[in-house]
Amino acid sequence: MPPSPLARLAGAGALVALALGIGVPWWALLSEATDPQGWRVLLEPRVWERLGWTLWQATASTLLALALGLPAALAFGLARVPGARWWRAAFTVPFVMPSVVAGLAVLAWFGPRGLSGLDLRDSLAIVLIAHAVYNVGVVVRVVGGALEALAPRLHEAAAVLGSPPWRRTLRVTLPLAAPAALSAATLVFLFCFTSFGVILVLAPSPAFATLEVEIYRAVARRADVTEAAALATLQLLVVMAATVLYTRAQQRLAARLPRAATPAPPARTPLGRLAVLAALSLAAAVTLLPPAALLLQALWPAGSSAPDLSAFVRLARPSEVIGLTDLRTALVNSLWVAAAATGIALTFGAAAAYGIARAGMRWLDALTLLPLATSAVTLGLGVLLAYPSLAAAPLALPLAHALLASPFVVRSLVPAWRALEAGQAQAAASLGASPWRTLRRVELPQLAPALLTATGFAAAVSLGEFGAALILRRPETATLPVALFERLGRPGVARFEEALAIAALLLVLTGLVVLLGEVLARRRRGSGGGVEF
């Protein structure tokens, strides 16, 4: 099918938006960083110490997440998992859990008054634990999803060729898992390398600051934009290298695993079933226990003899403490920012996906992933530098959130759009429909499920976003994550309980929007429903 002119126009529009949203801020950052002052910063041992720590904690976190997640992922590759839907849903929780909420969830276990009785704040251990909680689900979903499609069938093929179970796990399942594991490891490494909210909440002392935290502190505490820009450039170099690796792994993965014709049977031996259950339970426990502890602590704080909702009651009243955003303001801010960001992200994402799917703009596909590689704090800083007057405007935050959410929208729409038969557009054209009318009457109605899924994800990203919200914050525009963070910085049990309550609210809110998107998507007939990276 020849590329549609309308799709080209949409793709070109998306490209311009990307250039303005990512390109110009990056240009501003680079010009600031290449200032002689910026070069000088990069030569300081302090900076290399930060880079070293950031790399080391990201590597250790990745290995831990792999160790805890791979067994569960392999379970999906060895046999059909009974109740796979529910397990998959469990491992989706971290995808919708905002980073500050993950931080609070770990505090609910290992913080002061945590359920474990251990206070691990400001330690390497708590950083690793939080990153594991946040990323084990990523490993299970990415590797398990890749294996689930075909590996059980190949496992059987190896069996009839005389291969005993442990041998075929070694010779078939593990090699098949390798590219997906590399892919997942790179993704987890990226998340941990640019970790921000989790570190600020759990390990605020300077020794545990990642580059991302350092960038924020350079701006917020030292007002040293040049240093921040230099650090951001350094961070971007590592992130780009990891992204290239990820894309490579992704391409190999796509080539290797076709879909199986028939589903695999469940594990046969009691030992096999037990192993599958144990691996899944371990990964699910790491993923789900902290958010469960958070919800429990929010409703029934440690030390009280009965459920206690006083934190929620306090939050419902206007804040009497100077400098603390009250819940009402934060909630209203969060909701309108999320609504605006989602609208912008959907418009941009649909235009980009239309160009990619219908005008063959493959390179645009790769470019739309750039916001994912640009960390939130860096993006906020770039916007601050590139558009000083806009940064003070109320629309700055929704725009930044829209950019951060746009990869999810694009990755939900592109596969759905590609799955629509090209013949449909041709049929519509032969019946006299212009490209615009075809888009309206044939394509968009069928993309409704994908759009709904994307809406849920985009809203969740915006609701939980912390880095950009913090750096672009003005007192009257603080969102829920910012209001939560403000309380963590204050002394007193009451403030901590309020922070827990806000975290619980946020968790429920993001969970609800994603669930709502999924449920509505499932009730519509059409193409898509799922974000594919």
Place this chain on the structure above:
Amino acid sequence: MRHPEANASDAPPALQVDSLTRRYGALTVLHDVGMAVAAGTVTAVLGPSGSGKSTLLRLVAGLEPRDAGRVRVAGRDVTALPAHRRGVGLVFQDHALFPHLDVRANVAFGLVEAGWSQSQIVARVDALLDDLGLAALGERRVDALSGGERQRVALARALAPRPHVLLLDEPLASLDRALRERLADDLAERLRQADLASVLVTHDLDEAGTVADDLVLLDGGVVKQRGSVAAIVDAPADAWVARFLGHPNVFEGAERTRLPRPGSGPLWLRDELITLVAADAVAGPSGPDAEITRLRHQRGGMRLDLWVAAWGVRVVWRGAVRDLPVQAGPGDRVRLAVPERAWRDLPAALRPTAHAPEVAA
């Protein structure tokens, strides 16, 4: 059907299956299935979709537990053994080639498991690749192969460890028709050369007829008929089997009672034994007149739908153009000459079959 016929020689058959039964909860997908396959022969398991034929293969291969019955391979009871210790090869419908290995490594997979030495493996793989016309593709990635090539690699991989029994699950189903017909001949030859017992699952009678010596007809998990291809085509066990094999003139019920033949059971009129003569022919055999209601050109000849007013039934005739007495078209009349041996009484179906047979000739 419980006990398969004894093998002619004293050696046990390469594959013997007795009373195999498999239930999924309350649903019985296989019931009391038995079969015996001698080395060097091919048995086709034929049945409509959902008849349990793939389940039968999976049970024989040991990929699924059975609820009752035994499986013997070369006289050895393998019922309790897991798949990897049965010495049974399986060619999957989707081929299930290992995408992380090249063609050579795929074919060598089972040889490594069997502990062959490196030089033995190289020799065996070389021979198989040569034999199957894959010699140039040894280092190729399997996702860069065509459908026919994938099928041959899957066959080579299954044959490599010299299994006693080779199971093939619709091995040609994923290929297009022309390729399927060409490969069916090729497959028949290869399976017979290899000294093993082959079981081919298919829903296509042409494929079964081309490749197999014996047929096992399955419907609803029950064996309807077993025997040589010729014997079954010549003498279907009941009306269901006759229809399933694509015989068009099977009469039951009200239609049957109008026919000028004694009895009331299902009656089969063999279309290939009917001769057509001109309706106004003075001499020649006598028979009822019929009107041509429809004429179709099919592979291998013509198919006429004939309305036989005297019997009140529709009869199908198939044959070549040269067998037509006149230039015939819809609306023209012909006379049917039906020899005595064209009529065959059939036993009533063992139990009613809910769904119409899917397979046309």
